Amino acid sequence: MNKFNAMFRVSFRGMIHSLGFQGSKKKTADRSGWLNFALVMGLNLWVAASYGMSMMMLLKETGNTQVFFAFMALLGVVFCTMFTLTGAKEVVFGTRDIDIVLSLPIHGRVVLLARLAALYCENAAFVLVWLLCAGGIWAVQGNGVSPTLFLVLILSGILLAVLPTLASLLIGVALAAISGRFARHALVENVLYFVGILLFCGFFFGLTKLQTAQSLTIELKGILTPFAWMTEACYGNWLALFKVALICVMPAVAVCLVCGHYYVAILASLTTQHGKSNYKLKQMKAQGVTLGLLKKEWCRYINTPIYVFNTAFGFLIYMASAVAVLVKREMFWELLQQEGFDNISPLLLLAGFTAFVFAMVAISASSISLEGKSFWVLKSLPISAKQILSAKVLFHWLACAPFVVVGGILLGVGVGVDALSLCVFLLWALFYVWSLAQIGLLINLKFPKLDAVNDTVVVKQSAATGLSILANVIFVLLLGGIAVFLNRYLPLLLSALCSVGVLVVVVIGLTMLLQTQGVRMLENLEP
Amino acid sequence: MLQIEHFSKTYSGGKRAVDDLSLTVNAGEIFGFIGHNGAGKTTTLRAVAGILNYTEGEIYVAGHNVKTDAVNAKKQMVFLPDNPDLYDFMNGIDYLNFIADVCEISAQERTQRIAYYADGFDLTGNLGSPIGSYSHGMKQKLALVSAFMRKPRLLILDEPFVGLDPLASHTLKEYLRQLCAEGGCVFFSTHVLEVAEKLCHRVAILKDGKLICQGKTADIVGSSTLEDVFLRQAKEKSDEQI
Structure with a gap:
C-alpha cells in the first residue's frame, strides 16, 4: 500500500505539474498547474451548464424530465471520455520515465493502478462538475431539491468516473496492441484516432435521436442501464446506487487485474522501435530556409x-x-x-x-x-x-x-x-x-x-x-x-x-x- | 576566432555560474575546457552558442557579437550539447536535410558532405530510420554529422565523447584535427582528461565559475599529467577558500 501511495503521489503531482506552464520556481509551475486545472474545469462547467439548460428545456417540452439526470450523467461521461482518451497513452502508458519506474522493486500492476488512480481523480472532478451542475439546474427549475439528492449525485459521479478511466485503459491497450506491430506508430495512431472521432461523432449524433420517451426508455434499458439505475438512485432507490457501484467497479477491477499482469509487456510493445539499416544515400534537394x-x-x-x-x-x-x-x-x-x-x-x-x-x-x-x-x-x-x-x-x-x-x-x-x-x-x-x-x-x-x-x-x-x-x-x-x-x-x-x-x-x-x-x-x- | 571578455552569468535563483571569464580561441586550435560538475563549463558553451542569455561581458565569434549580431555569429559556429535531443519525429536523413536547408547548403554539397561524414561514423545505413529509434550513441553521431556538414569555423562541443564507441571516438578526433587543419577551431568541454591532454593545443580549467588556469597544454602539464594538474589546482583552490 505504501508503494501504491508513493507511486500515486508521484503520478498525481506529475499530472498537475504537467498542466502548468514553465516557471523559474517549482511553486510557480505547481500553482499554474492548479490554475489551469481550474480553468479546464471552469470551461467544463460552462459546457455542462449550457447543455444542461437546453436539455432541461427540451425534456420539459416533451414531458421527460425524469431522465434529466441520466442524460447529464451520460453526457458528462461521454465528454470526459473524449477529454481523457487522448491522455490515456501518455498518462497511463507514458514510457519516458518507465526505465526508472520499472527498475524499482514495485510490481507493474501497482504502477498501472497508481497511474490510473491519478487519471481517475481528474475524471472524477470532470464528471462531478456535470452532475452537480445537473443538481443545480434541477433546483433552479423548481423541481424540488434535497441534500440526499446531492449526496447521491456526488456518489454517482465518483462511481461513474470509473467508466472513462476504464475506457482510457482499454484504448491504451488497443493502441499498444495495434500500433506496436507497425513501423510507423504515429501514422497508425492517427488512423485509430480518426476512427475514434468518427465513432464519437456517430454516438453523439445518435444521442440527438433520444428525444422521445419511447427511444429513451429503450436505450435506458439497454446499453445505458447504469444511467437509468443512477436516475432511480436520485429518486431515493439506494439499491439502484449499489447496482451502479457494482457495474462500474467490478469490470474495472477485473480489467485492471488482467492489464496489470501484462502492463510491462504493453509498455515494451509501445517502446519497440522498428529501425532499418539498409538506407542508401541519394542525390538530395535543397529547399531554402x-x-x-x-x-x-x-x-x-x-x-x-x-x-x-x-x-x-x-x-x-x-x-x-x-x-x-x-x-x-x-x-x-x-x-x-x-x-x-x-x-x-x-x-x-x-x-x-x-x-x-x-x-x-x-x-x-x-x-x-x-x-x-x-x-x-x-x-x-x-x-x-x-x-x-x-x-x-x-x-x-x-x-x-x-x-x-x-x-x-x-x-x-x-x-x-x-x-x-x-x-x-x-x-x-x-x-x-x-x-x-x-x-x-x-x-x-x-x-x-x-x-x-x-x-x-x-x-x-x-x-x-x-x-x-x-x-x-x-x-x-x-x-x-x-x-x-x-x-x-x-x-x-x-x-x-x-x-x-x-x-x-x-x-x-x-x-x-x-x-x-x-x-x-x-x-x-x-x- | 572566439573571444570571451569578462563574461559572467548569474541565474535567476542567484547562483553565479560563471564569474568574469575571459579567454580566446584562435583559428586552427583545439581548446579544451575542463572543470568539475557544476563548474560553469556548459553555461559558458551555451552562452557562446547564443542559446543562453547573459548581461555581463561580451562574446565575439569571428568578430560578430553573439548578443547583438547573433545570426551572423551563428553562421560561423556550430554547437552540440552533451545530450543532443534531436527531432525524434524525423528520420535521420530528414533531420540532416532540415539543417542543410536552414543553413543554405547546396544540394550537391550536402549530398557529398553527408556521404563523407555519415560513412565515417558508420551511420549511412541508419539514416532512413526515425531518430526516435536511435541509441544515444547514434544520436550523438547524427548530431556530429549535422555539425561537420556545416563546415563551421568554430565548433563548440559539450562532452562530445560521452556515449561514442571507441571507433567513433577515434573518427571524431580525426575530424576535429581535420577541421583545425582547414582553418577552423574547436572549443570543447570534457571530463576525459587523457583525451584533452592528447588532443588539445590549449586548455583552461574552471572551478566554481572562475578560470583558475589556462595555457598551452604542454606548458600546463609539464612533466606530470593533466589529471595531476587538475587535481592539484582544484585542491589549491579549495584550500584557499578554507
Whole structure:
C-alpha cells in the first residue's frame, strides 16, 4: 500500500505539474498547474451548464424530465471520455520515465493502478462538475431539491468516473496492441484516432435521436442501464446506487487485474522501435530556409498523433458539416427555423460557424512548447527569431486554409450565399485564421512549457492551449459584436468588407507585436 | 576566432555560474575546457552558442557579437550539447536535410558532405530510420554529422565523447584535427582528461565559475599529467577558500 501511495503521489503531482506552464520556481509551475486545472474545469462547467439548460428545456417540452439526470450523467461521461482518451497513452502508458519506474522493486500492476488512480481523480472532478451542475439546474427549475439528492449525485459521479478511466485503459491497450506491430506508430495512431472521432461523432449524433420517451426508455434499458439505475438512485432507490457501484467497479477491477499482469509487456510493445539499416544515400534537394522550417513543422504535426487528433477534430467537423448542409439543404433550413436562426443572414451564419470551429483549432498554441528539449536546435541555428515565428504562423495558416476554402465554398453554396459575398467571406476567413495563428503563438510564447514530460500534456492540457482557446472565443465574440454593429448601419456586403478591414488591421497589429514582443520573448526563452 | 571578455552569468535563483571569464580561441586550435560538475563549463558553451542569455561581458565569434549580431555569429559556429535531443519525429536523413536547408547548403554539397561524414561514423545505413529509434550513441553521431556538414569555423562541443564507441571516438578526433587543419577551431568541454591532454593545443580549467588556469597544454602539464594538474589546482583552490 505504501508503494501504491508513493507511486500515486508521484503520478498525481506529475499530472498537475504537467498542466502548468514553465516557471523559474517549482511553486510557480505547481500553482499554474492548479490554475489551469481550474480553468479546464471552469470551461467544463460552462459546457455542462449550457447543455444542461437546453436539455432541461427540451425534456420539459416533451414531458421527460425524469431522465434529466441520466442524460447529464451520460453526457458528462461521454465528454470526459473524449477529454481523457487522448491522455490515456501518455498518462497511463507514458514510457519516458518507465526505465526508472520499472527498475524499482514495485510490481507493474501497482504502477498501472497508481497511474490510473491519478487519471481517475481528474475524471472524477470532470464528471462531478456535470452532475452537480445537473443538481443545480434541477433546483433552479423548481423541481424540488434535497441534500440526499446531492449526496447521491456526488456518489454517482465518483462511481461513474470509473467508466472513462476504464475506457482510457482499454484504448491504451488497443493502441499498444495495434500500433506496436507497425513501423510507423504515429501514422497508425492517427488512423485509430480518426476512427475514434468518427465513432464519437456517430454516438453523439445518435444521442440527438433520444428525444422521445419511447427511444429513451429503450436505450435506458439497454446499453445505458447504469444511467437509468443512477436516475432511480436520485429518486431515493439506494439499491439502484449499489447496482451502479457494482457495474462500474467490478469490470474495472477485473480489467485492471488482467492489464496489470501484462502492463510491462504493453509498455515494451509501445517502446519497440522498428529501425532499418539498409538506407542508401541519394542525390538530395535543397529547399531554402522557409520551406525547410515548414517541412519540419509538418513532420512534427503529422508524427504527433495527439496534435493531429486535437486539431483535426475541428477540420473534420467543418468539412462534415459542409457536406451535410450541401446534401441535406432542406433539413438544414428546417433545423434553423426550429432554433429560430432563420432570420439571420446566411453570410453571418457562415462566418459565425466558421469562426467558432476554427477558434478550437489551436495548432500554433502548442507549437513553441512542442520544441521541448530539442529547442536548442532552433536556438543554435543561424536563423532569426522572426523567421522561426513566421514559419510557425504560416504553418498554422497553411494547415487551415485548404479547409477554410473548400469547406467555406461548400457551406456557402449550401446556405445560399451569392458569389460576391462568398469571395468576401473567404477573404475574411483567411485573415481570421491568420490572426488566430498569431494569437495562439503569442500566448504560447507567454506561457511556454518546454519541460513537459510528453506531447499530450502540451497539446491537450497546457495552459497555453486552454488560454488560447479562451482568447479565441473572446476574440470571436468581439468580432461578432463588431459585425452586428456594422450591419446595423451599413448594407450587408459593405459591412462584411469593413469586417475584413478590421481583421487586416488586427493581423497587422499582431504581426507588429510578434515582431517586437514575440521576438524578445523567443530570444529570452532558454532551452 | 572566439573571444570571451569578462563574461559572467548569474541565474535567476542567484547562483553565479560563471564569474568574469575571459579567454580566446584562435583559428586552427583545439581548446579544451575542463572543470568539475557544476563548474560553469556548459553555461559558458551555451552562452557562446547564443542559446543562453547573459548581461555581463561580451562574446565575439569571428568578430560578430553573439548578443547583438547573433545570426551572423551563428553562421560561423556550430554547437552540440552533451545530450543532443534531436527531432525524434524525423528520420535521420530528414533531420540532416532540415539543417542543410536552414543553413543554405547546396544540394550537391550536402549530398557529398553527408556521404563523407555519415560513412565515417558508420551511420549511412541508419539514416532512413526515425531518430526516435536511435541509441544515444547514434544520436550523438547524427548530431556530429549535422555539425561537420556545416563546415563551421568554430565548433563548440559539450562532452562530445560521452556515449561514442571507441571507433567513433577515434573518427571524431580525426575530424576535429581535420577541421583545425582547414582553418577552423574547436572549443570543447570534457571530463576525459587523457583525451584533452592528447588532443588539445590549449586548455583552461574552471572551478566554481572562475578560470583558475589556462595555457598551452604542454606548458600546463609539464612533466606530470593533466589529471595531476587538475587535481592539484582544484585542491589549491579549495584550500584557499578554507
